[in-house]
Amino acid sequence: xxxxxxxxxxxxxxxxxxxxxxxxxxxxxxxxxxxxxxxxxxxxxxxxxxxxxxxxxxxxxxxxxxxxxxxxxxxxxxxxxxxxxxxxxxxxxxxxxxxxxxxxxxxxxxxxxxxxxxxxxxxxxxxxxxxxxxxxxxxxxxxxxxxxxxxxxxxxxxxxxxxxxxxxxxxxxxxxxxxxxxxxxxxxxxxxxxxxxxxxxxxxxxxxxxxxxxxxxxxxxxxxxxxxxxxxxxxxxxxxxxxxxxxxxxxxxxxxxxxxxxxxxxxxxxxxxxxxxxxxxxxxxxxxxxxxxxxxxxxxxxxxxxxxxxxxxxxxxxxxxxxxxxxxxxxxxxxxxxxxxxxxxxxxxxxxxxxxxxxxxxxxxxxxxxxxxxxxxxxxxxxxxxxxxxxxxxxxxxxxxxxxxxxxxxxxxxxxxxxxxxxxxxxxxxxxxxxxxxxxxxxxxxxxxxxxxxxxxxxxxxxxxxxxxxxxxxxxxxxxxxxxxxxxxxx
Numbered sequence: 001x002x003x004x005x006x007x008x009x010x011x012x013x014x015x016x017x018x019x020x021x022x023x024x025x026x027x028x029x030x031x032x033x034x035x036x037x038x039x040x041x042x043x044x045x046x047x048x049x050x051x052x053x054x055x056x057x058x059x060x061x062x063x064x065x066x067x068x069x070x071x072x073x074x075x076x077x078x079x080x081x082x083x084x085x086x087x088x089x090x091x092x093x094x095x096x097x098x099x100x101x102x103x104x105x106x107x108x109x110x111x112x113x114x115x116x117x118x119x120x121x122x123x124x125x126x127x128x129x130x131x132x133x134x135x136x137x138x139x140x141x142x143x144x145x146x147x148x149x150x151x152x153x154x155x156x157x158x159x160x161x162x163x164x165x166x167x168x169x170x171x172x173x174x175x176x177x178x179x180x181x182x183x184x185x186x187x188x189x190x191x192x193x194x195x196x197x198x199x200x201x202x203x204x205x206x207x208x209x210x211x212x213x214x215x216x217x218x219x220x221x222x223x224x225x226x227x228x229x230x231x232x233x234x235x236x237x238x239x240x241x242x243x244x245x246x247x248x249x250x251x252x253x254x255x256x257x258x259x260x261x262x263x264x265x266x267x268x269x270x271x272x273x274x275x276x277x278x279x280x281x282x283x284x285x286x287x288x289x290x291x292x293x294x295x296x297x298x299x300x301x302x303x304x305x306x307x308x309x310x311x312x313x314x315x316x317x318x319x320x321x322x323x324x325x326x327x328x329x330x331x332x333x334x335x336x337x338x339x340x341x342x343x344x345x346x347x348x349x350x351x352x353x354x355x356x357x358x359x360x361x362x363x364x365x366x367x368x369x370x371x372x373x374x375x376x377x378x379x380x381x382x383x384x385x386x387x388x389x390x391x392x393x394x395x396x397x398x399x400x401x402x403x404x405x406x407x408x409x410x411x412x413x414x415x416x417x418x419x420x421x422x423x424x425x426x427x428x429x430x431x432x433x434x435x436x437x438x439x440x441x442x443x444x445x446x447x448x449x450x451x452x453x454x455x456x457x458x459x460x461x462x463x464x465x466x467x468x469x470x471x472x473x474x475x476x477x478x479x480x481x482x483x484x485x486x487x488x489x490x491x
Contacts, residue, residue, distance in 0.1 A: 332395030
């Protein structure tokens, strides 16, 4: 293959769609078999594919894969000095002019690198040459974008709405599954996440009833986990969820209930997260009083903490708006945690749902519980000990509160009212979901609504969620012939 400009996005497609059928070899001649090409998330800083499973020779490896256009990109992009790349098990590049056999990680581990130009079949290489421009602006559109005009609008609307309902039910099922786990663990006197466990057969065979869920602390912890996960966005949602399990409400309640509680919660969250700078390595003039106090408070708090701690490299700041940095969201989460524990947040929301007659007023009230105005140190900082020129107005603003209501509050209370037999409030929750108008959307929704000529309904949550479900469950995984619209277009 002559050397032409190829974008990494094209190589990602080759890795996902073609490598399992290609004869890949290391430079030393060992066969590489791709057993699982892993998961790609373009929003994360770090290796391109995670949870990959490959066989090299007779050994099976599980870890990450990094793909670069040129071999030297591994070094020019700084992967060799970045701890995030220490789990990489294979490096791929399209070009490797000097035929180097290995790259090295930050911790000095040697990794096989392969040159795709020497491994791929000619038709795939030709296809790469013919696709030398980035993905077109409408790459998220439906595959039937230009030939679905014969599908009636009513069918489109009905199908998208059904997918919106399906997506909501998936969230409810996930919440109910987690609720059962928490109830079972509490019954077994197991505290997370100190003990690693696998659920026994008795858990899977157990018939859960309303009595298993009467402990309000389970519901409080569940809401806390879900909110923290939502505050993490795509890039940090998993680590934020893990943080909420580690610095759980059982632990946070031990910190007291006085005026210093927010400071203690922040000290706990930031130190457990591994984000507080090591003040011993910095000149005194560069360390704020706030940072020093977090360290001082933690020396006392950590005596009662026996859980997991994390590292700064576990968190993602790359390509994020500063307002969305995990530091800011953690500060907002600390205040929500306090409201869950001592502000009777769940009880107040139940009261609003039960007593409000106007759905618009009710949605505004629910959203208001999660809009957190900025105060204290983090009002003027995005990261530790680096002042921002613009003050931060909100730790959690209207748009994020909107999404917390849609993705957390509504399915959470749908499960709650179903379990305790409150059919009236359960129906009210679904009415809110059916009529909710979202302020924010994303590129996938914009592209799909345009392709379906669906713009009038694209802001209603049930349809917006339906379009996301359409893309996630059908379009992006090539299940066109299982889609109600695809069956018409392609048959």
